[in-house]
Amino acid sequence: MDTQQNTALTRALAEIPGPLPTSGVIHIAIPHTDRFTVVGNHLAQHPDLSCTAVGIAVRIQSLPQGAEVGIKALAAHCREGEKRIATALRELETLGYLQRLRERLPSGRVITRTVFCNQPTALLRPRRPAVAPPHTQAPAQAQAPTQAPNPAPAPAARPEQPMPPDQPEQPRLPAQCEPPAPETLAAPPAPPPPSFVTPTAPPPLFVPLVPPPTAPKPPPRPLPRPSEPAPELDRAATAFLSDLHRHAPQFTLSEDDVRRLVPGVAAWLERAARPDAIRHALTDDPPHPLKHPAKLLKYRLTELLPPPPPGIRDLAALARPRITVTPFQTCDACERAFRSPTPGHCRDCREDRSRAAQVPLGPSPALSSSS
Known part of the structure; x- marks a missing residue:
C-alpha cells in the first residue's frame, strides 16, 4: 500500500499566500474561537527563561482566577517533577512574572497571595484612563440645512395680478412642500466647546517587589584599602x-x-x-x-571586612578601675548609720567596748574592810 496523504494538510498549505519556504517552520494559523490564551513573544521567546519556565508560565496564565498554582498543585497536572517546577517558578519570580505577597487578614491570619503578571515591564509605565472621544457634530450638521455665507435678501412681495382668462390657473403647492422662508435658514446655536481636562495618572495598582532585568543596578562597593599604605x-x-x-x-x-x-x-x-x-x-x-x-x-x-581594632584611648577606658562605694550599715548597739562592708558596731561603740575590756575589775570594799 502506498503512503496515505493528508488531504486536509495539503489543502491548508495550498491556501497559504505566497511561496512556501524551503526550510524552517511553516505556520498554519487558524483563528481560535474559544478556549485560548494570548501569550506575548517577550515570554515565549525570553532569552533568560528555560523552556520549562515558559511552559509553566503559559499554564499559569491559562488558569482561571483563584486556581492553585503551588508546586504540588502544578506537579499533580504536569509531567515535570517538583524540583523542576520549583526551579521554573524561581526563574519567573526573578524576572517579575510571578510575585508572592504576604498579607495579614483582619482576623490576624497571614496568607500568601500569588500574583502572575503577563507583562511585568508594563507595570513600570504610568497608565492613564481611557479618554472619551470628543463629541461629534456630524448629525447636527447633517440635519441643519446648509447656510449660504451671505444670503440674498428676499424680493419684495408683488401685488397679485389677475390671470388672463385664456391661461389656466396653476395649482398651488401644499405648505410642507413650499420652500422655507429666509428666517428658517438661520444656523442653530453652536454647542458649547467641550472642556478637555488633562487626566492625572492614577497611582500604580501593583508595585513589583522584584525589579525588572532592565532596572539600573547599584554600583559595586570598592575594594577596601589600608588607611596608611605601607x-x-x-x-x-x-x-x-x-x-x-x-x-x-x-x-x-x-x-x-x-x-x-x-x-x-x-x-x-x-x-x-x-x-x-x-x-x-x-x-x-x-x-x-x-x-x-x-x-x-x-x-x-x-x-567580610572586620572592624578596626580599638585605639589606645578605648583600651585605657576599658582598663580604668571602677570606684567602689562602701554601703551604709546600722550599728547594732546605738543604731547609728555608718559605712562598712559588713554589718556590726560603729567606731564609737567599738572603742567603748575595747576600753571596757581593758579596765581590770578590783576587790569590793566590803571584802577589804573585813579582812
Whole structure:
C-alpha cells in the first residue's frame, strides 16, 4: 500500500499566500474561537527563561482566577517533577512574572497571595484612563440645512395680478412642500466647546517587589584599602595571595588578579587580622564549580571586612578601675548609720567596748574592810 496523504494538510498549505519556504517552520494559523490564551513573544521567546519556565508560565496564565498554582498543585497536572517546577517558578519570580505577597487578614491570619503578571515591564509605565472621544457634530450638521455665507435678501412681495382668462390657473403647492422662508435658514446655536481636562495618572495598582532585568543596578562597593599604605603590608599581602593556591587549589590566581587584590588583603592585615583567619574567611565553602575565584575573593574581601581594632584611648577606658562605694550599715548597739562592708558596731561603740575590756575589775570594799 502506498503512503496515505493528508488531504486536509495539503489543502491548508495550498491556501497559504505566497511561496512556501524551503526550510524552517511553516505556520498554519487558524483563528481560535474559544478556549485560548494570548501569550506575548517577550515570554515565549525570553532569552533568560528555560523552556520549562515558559511552559509553566503559559499554564499559569491559562488558569482561571483563584486556581492553585503551588508546586504540588502544578506537579499533580504536569509531567515535570517538583524540583523542576520549583526551579521554573524561581526563574519567573526573578524576572517579575510571578510575585508572592504576604498579607495579614483582619482576623490576624497571614496568607500568601500569588500574583502572575503577563507583562511585568508594563507595570513600570504610568497608565492613564481611557479618554472619551470628543463629541461629534456630524448629525447636527447633517440635519441643519446648509447656510449660504451671505444670503440674498428676499424680493419684495408683488401685488397679485389677475390671470388672463385664456391661461389656466396653476395649482398651488401644499405648505410642507413650499420652500422655507429666509428666517428658517438661520444656523442653530453652536454647542458649547467641550472642556478637555488633562487626566492625572492614577497611582500604580501593583508595585513589583522584584525589579525588572532592565532596572539600573547599584554600583559595586570598592575594594577596601589600608588607611596608611605601607610597603610591608603590600609585601605581606602579595605573599599571602601567591601562596593561597597551596591551601586551596581552586583559588589559583594570575599575576593581574594578585595585583588587584593586594589592597584588600593589606586592609585586613592592617586591622590585625591573622593570615589563618583571612584564609579561612576567603576560601571557606566556595561554590561548585568555581568559575571566577578572583571575583569571589574581591566580594568576600569587601563584604567580610572586620572592624578596626580599638585605639589606645578605648583600651585605657576599658582598663580604668571602677570606684567602689562602701554601703551604709546600722550599728547594732546605738543604731547609728555608718559605712562598712559588713554589718556590726560603729567606731564609737567599738572603742567603748575595747576600753571596757581593758579596765581590770578590783576587790569590793566590803571584802577589804573585813579582812
